[in-house]
Amino acid sequence: MNMLGAQGNPCAAAPSRVYLVQLLLLYLLSLFFMGSPQSDPAKCPGSSVAIPYPFTISDNSSIVRTLGFAILCEPAGPMLWLGSKLYTVLNISLDQGYLRVTGDTVYSQCQQNNGLVTTNFLNLVGTPFTFSHTLNKFTVVGCDAMAMIRSGYSYRGGCVSFCASEGSITTGACSGVGCCQASVPEELKALDLEVTSIRSQLQQSPSGSWSNISRNNTSAWCTKAFIADQGSYVFSRGDLDRNLTNLPMVLDWSIYGGRCSDARRAPQTYMCKENTECYTVANNTGYRCNCSEGFRGNPYLQGPDGCQDIDECKDEMEYPCTHKCINTVGGFNCVCSMGMTGDGKKHGNGCRRDTKLLITAGGGLPLLLVLLMLGFWTHWLVKKRKLAKTRQRYFLQNGGMFLKQHMFPQRGPLRIFTSSELEKATDRFSDNNIAGRGGFGTVYKGVLCDQMVVAIKKAQRVDESQVEQFVNEMLILSQVNHKNVVQLIGVCLESEVPLLVYEFITNGALYHHLHNTSVPMPWEVRLRIAFETATVLAYLHMATKPPIIHRDVKSSNILLDESFTAKVSDFGSSRPMLHNQTHVTTLVHGTMGYMDPEYFQTSQLTERSDVYSFGVVLIELLTREKPIFCGKLDEVRSLALHFSTLFHENRLMEIVDHQVAEEAGASHVKIVAQLALRCLRLKGEERPRMIEVADELEALRRLIKQHSVVDPEE
Template identity: 65%
Template sequence: MLRLFLLQLLLLACFSPSFVHSMESSASKCSNISIPYPFGIPGKSPSLSKGFEITCNPSGTGPVLPIGNSVFGILDISLLDGFVSILASANSQQCKGNHSVNLEGTIFTFSDTRNKFTAVGCNVVAMLLNGSSGYSGGCASFCSTKDNIINGSCSGVACCQAPVPKGLKKLELVFSIISNKDNSTPSCGEAFIVEQNSYMFSSLDLSNTNNTNPQYRPVVLEWSIDGGSCEEAKRSSYACRENTYCYNSSNGIGYRCNCSNGFEGNPYLQGPDGCQDIDECSNRNPCTHKCVNTEGSFYCMCPAGMRGDGLKGGTGCNGVGTLQIAIVAGFALLVLLLVLGFWTHWLVKKRKLAKIRQRYFMQNGGLLLKQQVFSRRAPLHIFTSSELDKATNYFSDNNIVGRGGFGTVYKGILSNQMVVAIKKAQRVDRSQMEQFINELVILSQVNHKNVVQLLGCCLETEVPLLVYEFITNGTLFHHLHNTSAPMSWENRLRIAVETASSLAYLHLATKIPIIHRDVKSSNILLDESFVAKVSDFGASRPMPYNQTHVTTLVQGTLGYMDPEYFRTSQLTEKSDVYSFGVVLSELLTRKKPIFDGTMEEVRSLALHFSMLFHQNQLLKIVDPEVAEEAGMRHVETVAKLALRCLRLKGEERPRMIEVAIELEALRRLMKQHLIKKSQPLLQESRCHEEMSIDVASSMRPDDDGIAEDESI
C-alpha cells in the first residue's frame, strides 16, 4: 500500500505544470560536452525516454552511454543531424572472439553515412551477416608478403573497407581464410566499424589481430524517436514542438525533428529553449536601409521613390529614372504582345483541335451513329472528348481501373457527378465501321439487370471511347482468388444464376442474338450488394437468327476458350456455354482456370476437374467451405452440370437457358436446404418444371424485339 501511495504522488508530481516545465529545460553539460534534450542525465536533466538516458562522471571519463551491460564514452551529440559519436570497440576477431556493440532493442543504429566497415588481415574475407536473410556486405584483404603492405592505405592489401549497411544494429561476421602460403603473414583477421576518415591503417595493426584486449575507436551512431513514421507519430505521442518539422529517419527506423526555416533552438522543447524566431535584422542586418523582422523571415524596405530588393548582397535600393521608366514601359509592351500572341496561338490551336475531332468523328462513323440512334430510338448518349477529358483528368494513369486484351478502362466522374467507366477501345477497322456502329446501338438496347449498361460513346478521338456504368466492388476473379475472405456458396450460386441468366438473355431475348466470346470471372463485376454484372463486350459478336455459327478469327482467354471454337474458328452460342462451365468450376473450387504445376501435372482446371470427378475424387478439388455448407449431394449435382457445359462437342452441351433453369432450381433447393437441412434433394424435377414456365414468360420480347429487364 505504501508503494502504491508513493507511486500516485510521483505521478501527480510528473503531471504538474512545474514538472512539465522543468522537463523542457535547456541542455545540461558533463565534462564540457553538451547533453541536449531529448537526452538527459538522471537526477540532473530529464530525458525523453529511458533509451536517451546518459550517465555523467565529470571527475572521470565524462558522459557515457549505457547500452545493454556496457557503457561507452560519448565524444559528441548532434541534435541537428541525429548522431551520437562514441568511443567503442565495435569489432570482431577471427581468432580471439567478439567485442562488438549490440544495438538491438535500442533507439540507435550504426550510421551508414559516417562509418566504414573495415577488415584487417591477410588473405581474409569478412562478411557481414543480416540475420536469416543472408549477407549484407563485407570485403576481402590480400597480401603475399609484408613488403606489399603500405601504411595509410586501406584499399585491399592487408586492409579493406566497405560501406556499412543501412539500419545495421549488430556486428555479426563470418571470416574465411583464402590462403596462407606465406607463414610470415598473420593468419588471423579482425573486422570493426569505425568513423570514416578517423582510422589510418598501419602494418602494426596486423599484430593486434591476435590481441585479446579490445581496441577502442570512434564510432558514429544514428538515433531516432521510437514511434513509427512522422504520420504514425502524429496520431499518438508526437515529440516535435512548435515551429518545427518532422522527417523520417534515413535508416527507416522512427523519426526526428528540426526547427523550421527561420527558427533555431531545440525542436523537442517548448518555450524559450524551443525553436524561436531568428531576428535576422538584429543579428546581421542584411538590408541596406530598413529591415523588418517577421515570424520565421524578414523583408527589406526601400525609402520612398526607390525600388529594389533592399538586400546588401542583392540589387539594393535604387532610384527610378527615365531609363527605368522606359525599360518598364518596354517590358509592359512586350508582355502585351506576348499575351496577344498567346491568345492568337490558342485560338488557332483550338480551331485545329476542333477540326481534328470532327475528322475523327466522321472517320469513326459519327453520322451513321446519329442516324441509327434517331431511327431506332436507342438510349445512347454521344459524349464529346472534352467531357471525357475532364471526367478522367485527361486520362491520367491514376484513373486506370483495368487493362484487358480489348482496351484500357478508366474511372471518370461526369459533370453531373455520375461515376462511369470509360473504355478506350483498340483501333477500329474502318472497313467494318458500319458493323461496329450497329453493334454499339444493339448493346445500348441491352436492358438486363445483370449486364453492365452501355451509356454512350465518344467518336471524336482516334479510337472510340465507350462509356459504361461504373461497378464498385471489383471482379469475381478478385474475390475468388485474391482475397482471404471466403465467399459463401449461397452467394456464389446466386452469382452463377445471375451470370447464366444474363448470357441466356443475350443469346435469346435480344433483337439480334449476341455471343459474348470472352466469358470469364474477371469479366463478371460485382456491385456493392455482390450482384453480378457481365461486362467487356469488346470481343462480342451479333449472330443473325438464320445462322448457326459465325466464322471469325479466334479470340478469347486461355483456360476459358471453347476447344471446338479454337479448332474450327466457328463461333456458336455453345462457345459461351463452355466458358461459363469453367466459371462454374471456379466457383466450386476457388481454383484458377490455369494453375501452376509440374510438367507431369494437369494445369487446366477443366481437365483436372473432369478427371477427378470421374475418379470419384471430387473432394480433392472442391472448396472445403462449399462442401461443408452445401453438402456433397448438392455439390455433385452442380459439378455434373458444369461437366455438361465442358463437353468437347458443342452440340452435346446444354443451351444457356437450360443451364440458367437448372441453376435456379438448385438455388431454390439450396435455400430450402439451409432452412431445413433434413429436406431431401428429390424435388429437383418439380422445380425444373416450375422454372421452365417462369423463364419462358420472362424471355418474351417486347414490341420492338428487345426484351424487358426481367431476371431469368
C-alpha cells in the first residue's frame, strides 16, 4: 500500500446492484407466504437443528427455492436452496449471524490447462447470504494448481499448491505443498474460480521423485478448490487421491434494508423488535438484531418469545450481589446491609463500612471536605492508572517490547505521538482527510501542531498479521537511510490500532501518473524515476546489513514528490536476508503481474525476485500499459509476456508509448527493452543484479543528456 492507496482494475465490471432489489422482493414475499412468525425455535421432524425466526419451515419446495430464509424439511434433515443447489443446514446462529451448511461445495478438475474459468461455481447472489470471511478458509488441494477467486477481470484472492517431492508433503500442514489456504474476501457473493496449471504457466515440468510419481498417479494432479469452515478441514496426504465431500461451510446472513438508520425509517418492514439493538452489516446493505444488555430471547419476535428481561437475582450459580439483589428491567441493583455502603456487587466495589456515620460522629464540616477532596483525588488516580494500563496493554499488543529491543539507531530517534495528537491532526480521522486506501489499511493526511504535513497509516483491523506487518515495516525502515525512500517520522503505540507517521508525498503514486492521467511524463523524467528506484533496490540488496528484499516492487509503491523525485514505500512485507543465506523460504506474497514466477513456484525469495518486479515497472514506464490488462475479446493478459512476444516478433514499437518513441528514438527504446527483458528472465540466476541495472540506466541517462542516442531511421 502507498500513501495514496491501491489502484483499481478498470477491466473489472462494477458490482451489480440488482440482487439488492431481489432481496427486498424476497423479504416481502416471505411476509405474504409465511404470515406471522410462530413460536421460536422450530425443528424439522427427527432433527435436532433449531430453526429460529426469521428462518422458517415451509413444505412448498418452490417457495424454499425463492425465499432465502425458508427451510425445507427432508429425510436427511433441514435443507436450504442456495442458487441452484440444495444444502443441508447444520446449525443457525442468531447472536453471531451465521449459518453452517454442507453439500456440494468442492470444485474438482483433473485436466491440465492454461486457465480454466468456472463462473458462479457457488452463487449466493439474490440471497441474504455471503461467504463468511472470518469463519471460513479458501483451500486448494493439488500438486500443480493455482486457484484464484475472480471478480470480473480482477483477482480478489487465491493461493498456489505444488509438490516439489513426495517427502515434502506433510499431513496436517496446509502451507503450499500439496495444500494451500487463503482468507476468503469480504462480502463475497459468488465463487468464480480460475484454475491454472503451474507447469503450463511457466512452461516447465516438475523435477525429482515427484515428477516420476506423477506419471503413474494422474490423480495427484487433480485440483480441488473449496470454501470451508476453517476448523473443519485438516489436510491429509491421501486427500490428493480421494474425493472430498460434505465439508461444512459458514455463511453470514443479514436482513436486507440498508443501514440500521435507513431500516428504522420503514417501520412496516423493520425486523428488530422491543428491547433490541440493531447493527449494520453486509457493506451497509443489510442489518441484524441482538437483544439489549440485560435481555434474552429472539430479537426478531414480539411477546414471550422475544427479548425478555433476565432476572439476574435468580441466578443461583452466579448470584451478583454480596447482600441483597433487586431485579430491574434490563438490569439489577444490589443493596448493602444497614451501616454499610457501596455498589454491593461481587465483581464491583462490594459493601464497606459507611464513613458518613463517622463524619456525623465527628460533627465537623472540615472532615467532610477533606473526605470529598480525598474522593476526587482517588477517582483521578484510579482513572489515571486505568488509562496508563490501557496504553501499556496497547503498547504490548502492538509489539512495543519487541520494537524497544530491536530498533536500530541509524536514523536517529523516532517521534512518539499520542493518539490525541494524531486525532487532532486528522480532525478525528475524518473521511475528508483520507489520502488513500490499500490492503494494510487507510492513509490519512494530517497537519501536526508544528504545521508539518504528514501521512498517517492506520491499520484497518487489529490481528496478528497486521501487527506483524506494522512491526516489520518499522524494523526495516529503522535500518534504511536513503534519500529515495519515504521517511518514517514517528509512531503511535498507545492506540488500539497501530499508527505509523510518514513524510507526506505530494504527487502521489507513479501508477496514477502512468495510468490515470491524460498528461504524459517526459521520457527523461521516467528514465530518472527508473534509475532512482533501481538505486534504492541496489542499496537494500548491498548496503544494508542484513540485506533486505523489498518483495512488493510495483508502480503504486513508488511515490513522487513535488519535483517528481521517486520515493519507494511500503516495506510491510519486506524480508531481511540473514548471513550466508541464498534465499528466504516464505509463503508466496506479492501482486499479480509483478510477481517473480520462480518465487511463485518455489516459495524461495531472493534479491532477483525484486529484479523481476522492477523489470515489469520498467516496461510500464516504456508503454504506459498496466501489468495485467485487457486484450482482445476482453481476455486478461500479462504485460510482461505480451511485451516479450512483440519484441521477439520485431513489433516492439506497437506497444511503446508514442511519446517515448518520439523523444527517445527506436534505438534507445530497444536498449531499454533489452534491459527490461533481461530482468524478466524466468531463472533468477540469469537476471542482472540491481546494481548492474542501476549502472546501465545511469549510462542511458547520460547518453540522453548528451543527445548521443540517435535513431538511424530519423
